[in-house]
Amino acid sequence: MIDAHIHVVPPNLPGVGSLAPTLKLPPDAVAAAVAAEMRAAGVEQAFAMGEWSAPPDDPLGIEKTLKIAALVPGLKPIGVADPVKGADPDHLRRVEAELARGRVVALKGYLGYLHYEPAHTNYRRYYELAARYKIPVVFHAGDTYSPYAKLKYAHPLGIDEVAVDHPETRFVIAHAGNPWLADAAQVVYKNMNVWADLSGLVVGDASVFASDEYRDTLADLAANLRRAFRYAERPNRFVFGTDWPLIPIAPYRQFIASVIPSEYHPEVFADNARVLFRAMSS
Template sequence: MKIIDAHLHFCQEPHFDHIAELAGHENTSEHLKEQYDRYNIIRGVVMGNRNLNEDGPAYPDYLSYCVGLDSTFFRLEDIEQQACLVERHLQRENCVGIKLYPGYNHFYIYDPVIDPLYQLAMQYHKPVAVHTGLTATSKALLKYSHPLVMDEAAVRYPEVQFVMCHTGNPWLADAIAVMEKNENVAADLSGLLEGKIADMPAFFEQKKGYIEHFKMWLEYLDQYDRLLYGTDWPLANIANYIEFVAHLIPEKHHDKVFFDNANRIYQLGL
C-alpha cells in the first residue's frame, strides 16, 4: 500500500530532537527517509513553521510543504505584507498550501482581516490547512482552535479547500458536524498519538472507548474521501501510526485515506 504522510513537521531543533527520541526515531532527514522507504511512504507534506522571509525552505525532495504562519512571526496588523511573502512560496512547485495556527496566534480564521490569504489560496488553487483541537502550549487559546470556527470560514470562502488538522480532537462530534455541513472541508488524522507504543493490542484495548467513539463519528459522516493520513512527525512512531489509522478506518477505504485523498487535495501528482 502506498502512503502519503499529509501532516508532519521538519525542524532541526533540540526540542524536536527530544520528541523524536520519545517516539523511537531520530530527528534527521536521513532517518525520516529510511522510515518512509521502509513503510512505502511516497511523499510527506510539511506543515511549515519557519520564517516567511527565508529563501528556502530547503526541504528534501521527498517532502512538499504548506507555508505556515505560526506565532513566531504572524501579525494581523502586517497581513498585507505577509501575504506578499506567502505568495512567493505559493509560486514554488513544492509549496502545496497554506497552514494557519489560530490557537497559537489568537485569531478567528473567519476574521475578514485575513482575507488576503484566502484570496491567494483561491488564486493559486491551494488548500488551507488549519490547526484545530488541543494545542501544545498553555499560552494558546482553545476558543480559536475549536473546530466550529471552521464552519463560518468555510461558508465565507466556499471556493477554498480547507483541511481540518487533527480532526478537531477531542471535539470530534463538532468536527464531523462541520464536515457534514461543508463539502469544502476535509480533515487529517494526525496528532492523535504521541511517543512510541510498545504493545499496540494492549493500547487498543485500553483506549477502546475513545477509538470506538472516533469510529462511530467517522462512520456517521461516511465520507472517507475527505480524510487524510498524517503522523504529526516527529510526535509519534510511524509504525504505530500506520497500525492505528488502519485500525480506525475500514479496510475498503485504506487506499483513499492513506494515499488518494492527500494526492488529490494537495495536488501532488503522484
C-alpha cells in the first residue's frame, strides 16, 4: 500500500502552525512515529510534503524531510513549487538541479495558502520541469488550515485550466478538493492528466470514526465521496493518502476502504500511485 500524502515536517505556511505536536519532535522521534504508523497500516511507501520558504540552498524545501526519510524505508519527499520565487531564474536553476538529482517524487503547490491561481505565470516553469522530469504536480485544493488563506485560489476548477494548457504535465487535486468533491470529480473526468488524492477528508484521532458526534458528518462525507468517485468514471485516477499526522493511517485506511468499492481497492491503495509517481515507484 502507498500513502501518497503525509507530513513529517511543519509546512511553514502563512498562518499555519506545526499541524500536530508530533512534527515538533526531533527527526528521529518523528521517524519512529511515522514508521510505526506505516507498519501498523501495511504502508510500504509514503510521500511526504516539504516546507515552504526554505533557505536558498534548499530550493524545494526537502532537506528536513530527507533527514527523516533516511530513517524510514519507503519514505520519499515531495518538493514545494513556490510561486513567490517562480520568476527568479537563479531559484529555478537550483530547482532544476535538484530535480535532476531524482530525490523527489512530485512537486506541491499550496493553493489558497499562497495567493496565486494555478494559471499564474510564476507556476509555469514548475509545470514544464515536472513534465521534463516525469513527476506530477500536487495541488492543495479545498478547505485550508489558515485564516490568511483565500479560498478562491483553492477551488479545484482552477486546475482544469492548467491541465488543458500543460497536457504533458500530470496534476493531482489533493484532498479531492473537499468540500468541492463534485467539482474535482468533473476535472478528473474531463482531463486525462489529472488525478485526485483522498487525503485529509477527516481530521482527528481514531475516536472520530466511532463518535456519535461525527456520525452524520462521516455519513455525508462518505455519500459525497461515493458520488464523486462514480461521477468521475475514472477509478484509475484516485490515489490513497491520509495527511498524517492529522489523522492516524490505519483507521483512515479503513474508512476509505468502506467508501470505495472493493473491486477498486488494488488500484486506489497502490496501483494508481505506482503509475502516477512512476519516476520513483520502486
